[in-house]
Amino acid sequence: MNDWKKKAVVYEAYVQSFKDSNGDGIGDIQGLIEKLDYIKNLGANVIWLTPIFKSPLVDNGYDIADYQAINPIYGTMDDFKKLLSKAHEKGLRIVLDLVVNHTSDQHKWFKESQKNKENKYSDYYIWRDPKEDGSAPTNLGSAFGGSAWTYVPERNQYYLHLFAKQQPDLNWDNPEVRNDIYKIMMFWLDMGVDGFRMDSISFISKPSKFEDAPLEDNKEYGAYYYGSANGPHIHQYLQEMNREVLSKYDVIAIGETPHTSAKEARLFVEPERHELDMVFQFEHMHVDYGKYGRYSDVTFKMSDLRNSMSSWQNSLSWNSNYLGNHDQPRIVSRFGNDNKYRKESAKMLAIVSLLQKGTPFIFQGEEIGMTNLHIKKIDELKDLEAHNIYNFLRSKGISEDDALNMVNRKTRDNARTPMQWDESEQGGFSSETPWMEVNPNYKEINVKKDLKDPDSIYHFYQKILKLRNNNQVLLDGKYELVSSDDSAVFAYTRSTGKEKLAVICSFVPYKVKYNLPTDFVNRNELLLSSYGDNKAKASNVMYLRPYEGVVIRRE
Known part of the structure; x- marks a missing residue:
C-alpha cells in the first residue's frame, strides 16, 4: 500500500443530509463544495460520497438507475467536476460509492431484461423458474424483509434481489455485465475520481444453484446471505477488476464485505492477491444483536467489542477503522453516553477507534457528537x-x-438526519423544510458551537488526527491488546522497534483504577487526554474519569 493510502483519513459525507445550497431541503454538491475547508481543517484528506447517481431513491440512492448521470437533486455533472477540481486544489481526494451488486429496477438494463428471455439484457440479472406450484425458487429472504424473489409474468420467472425488490441483483457470471461495469468505473476514474467504496461487494458472486437457506433470527425467510456471501467466483471477479481497471490508476479500493470472516477477508486485501486495499467488515457491529438480529433490545458488552476489534487488528495487515456510518446508529448513542457524558464519551470513542492500525473513517456528525433521534412514532x-x-x-x-x-x-435514520451546522432554524442545513427532520437537539449540538469551543469534540478530533499523522508508530506500529480481562477499560499498544504508545479508554460512567502496563511504569509521557490535560507524566496508577481516554508514550 502506497504512502498516501496509509495516511488517508476518510470523511464520509451523506450528501443528501450534508448541506443544502439552494433551499430545496436536500443536501447537494454545491453545499459540499462550500464545506470542503471544514472537512480539511478537521484533518481528513479523503471524502467518501454516498451515491449521487440518478436514482428513484427507494433505498436512498443505493438503487442506481444510471451510473453515468448525476441525480438532479444533487446538481449537475459540471457541479461534480467543480467539486473534484476544488477538492484536489485543497489536497482532498474524492471516493465514490460503487453499487454494482444490484441496480435499480428503473435501470435500462433491467427494463429490457424483464421483457423476455431473448433480448441483449435478458441475462444481465439473476432469473430462475418457479417451483411446480408457481412459488418462488427457494425460501431465500431479502435483507429488508420478505422474499428475495419477485415474479415477473412476462418471463414467467422470478428475479433475485437480496435487498429491496426494486434492487434486482446483477448477474456477474455474465462477462458482458462485468465489462459494462468496468467501463463505468473507468468513466469516473478518467474524470479524476480517486477510488471507490464498493457496496456489498462480497455478494457479487452467486451460486449456480440456489437452495433453501437456514432460518435465522426467528425470521420467516432464509438468511439472505446464504450461498451469496463470498460466492464461488468472488476473487476471480475482483482480480479481474483489479487487472482491467484498478491497477491502471493510482486509486483506493474499499470493499464492503458483510458476513465475511477474518480468514476470508485476508483473501480480499493481502497485496500479493491484487484485489482490494481494505474491507469494511461488520463483526463488531453485531455485538448488540439479539433474538431478532440487528433490531434488538440488547446492550453491547465492551468486552465483546474489544475482542472483535482486536481479533481483526491481529488478523489483517490493514483494517478499515470505524464505529459508525450511514447504516449504523450514532456512535455516542450506541457505544457511549449521549446524555451526561456525551462530550467525554464521544472523545473517548474517537481515540479507541481512530488510533488502531488501518484507515480511520469518520461519518459526518461524529466529530461534533451527534446523537440518535429517539422518535416517538414509527x-x-x-x-x-x-x-x-x-x-x-x-x-x-x-x-x-x-x-x-x-x-x-x-434505524438507519439515526445517521441520516441533516448535519447540524448552527443553532438557526433547520440547524443551518437548509433555509427550507429539509427532506428529513433535523434532530431536535441541534441548538445544543452543532458545528458553530464546537468551532468556538477550544475543548470541543471537533477540536479533539483535530488533535487525534494530527497525533496519528505525525507519529509513524500510529501508521505502521504493531497493535497489541493489553488488560484483556478488564471489565471497564479497553487498552492497547502500538509499537515499532524503538517507539511504543499506549491507548487506554474507559467505557464506564464512573471513576476506575487502572495500572499502567509494566514497561510504561516510571517512564512515560502523557500525550493526549480526552479531558484536555496538558502533556505530563502519567501516574503509574491512573484513576480514569468517566469515559476518559488517554494516549501515553513510553520514554
Whole structure:
C-alpha cells in the first residue's frame, strides 16, 4: 500500500443530509463544495460520497438507475467536476460509492431484461423458474424483509434481489455485465475520481444453484446471505477488476464485505492477491444483536467489542477503522453516553477507534457528537428497512412500545438526519423544510458551537488526527491488546522497534483504577487526554474519569 493510502483519513459525507445550497431541503454538491475547508481543517484528506447517481431513491440512492448521470437533486455533472477540481486544489481526494451488486429496477438494463428471455439484457440479472406450484425458487429472504424473489409474468420467472425488490441483483457470471461495469468505473476514474467504496461487494458472486437457506433470527425467510456471501467466483471477479481497471490508476479500493470472516477477508486485501486495499467488515457491529438480529433490545458488552476489534487488528495487515456510518446508529448513542457524558464519551470513542492500525473513517456528525433521534412514532421514520422490521416485530406479538424501542436503537435514520451546522432554524442545513427532520437537539449540538469551543469534540478530533499523522508508530506500529480481562477499560499498544504508545479508554460512567502496563511504569509521557490535560507524566496508577481516554508514550 502506497504512502498516501496509509495516511488517508476518510470523511464520509451523506450528501443528501450534508448541506443544502439552494433551499430545496436536500443536501447537494454545491453545499459540499462550500464545506470542503471544514472537512480539511478537521484533518481528513479523503471524502467518501454516498451515491449521487440518478436514482428513484427507494433505498436512498443505493438503487442506481444510471451510473453515468448525476441525480438532479444533487446538481449537475459540471457541479461534480467543480467539486473534484476544488477538492484536489485543497489536497482532498474524492471516493465514490460503487453499487454494482444490484441496480435499480428503473435501470435500462433491467427494463429490457424483464421483457423476455431473448433480448441483449435478458441475462444481465439473476432469473430462475418457479417451483411446480408457481412459488418462488427457494425460501431465500431479502435483507429488508420478505422474499428475495419477485415474479415477473412476462418471463414467467422470478428475479433475485437480496435487498429491496426494486434492487434486482446483477448477474456477474455474465462477462458482458462485468465489462459494462468496468467501463463505468473507468468513466469516473478518467474524470479524476480517486477510488471507490464498493457496496456489498462480497455478494457479487452467486451460486449456480440456489437452495433453501437456514432460518435465522426467528425470521420467516432464509438468511439472505446464504450461498451469496463470498460466492464461488468472488476473487476471480475482483482480480479481474483489479487487472482491467484498478491497477491502471493510482486509486483506493474499499470493499464492503458483510458476513465475511477474518480468514476470508485476508483473501480480499493481502497485496500479493491484487484485489482490494481494505474491507469494511461488520463483526463488531453485531455485538448488540439479539433474538431478532440487528433490531434488538440488547446492550453491547465492551468486552465483546474489544475482542472483535482486536481479533481483526491481529488478523489483517490493514483494517478499515470505524464505529459508525450511514447504516449504523450514532456512535455516542450506541457505544457511549449521549446524555451526561456525551462530550467525554464521544472523545473517548474517537481515540479507541481512530488510533488502531488501518484507515480511520469518520461519518459526518461524529466529530461534533451527534446523537440518535429517539422518535416517538414509527411514522416519523423514512427508513424502509425499519418500517419492515417494525411490522415484523409486531407480527411476532411484540408490543408497540417495545417494537418502537428496538427500531429506535438501530434505524438507519439515526445517521441520516441533516448535519447540524448552527443553532438557526433547520440547524443551518437548509433555509427550507429539509427532506428529513433535523434532530431536535441541534441548538445544543452543532458545528458553530464546537468551532468556538477550544475543548470541543471537533477540536479533539483535530488533535487525534494530527497525533496519528505525525507519529509513524500510529501508521505502521504493531497493535497489541493489553488488560484483556478488564471489565471497564479497553487498552492497547502500538509499537515499532524503538517507539511504543499506549491507548487506554474507559467505557464506564464512573471513576476506575487502572495500572499502567509494566514497561510504561516510571517512564512515560502523557500525550493526549480526552479531558484536555496538558502533556505530563502519567501516574503509574491512573484513576480514569468517566469515559476518559488517554494516549501515553513510553520514554
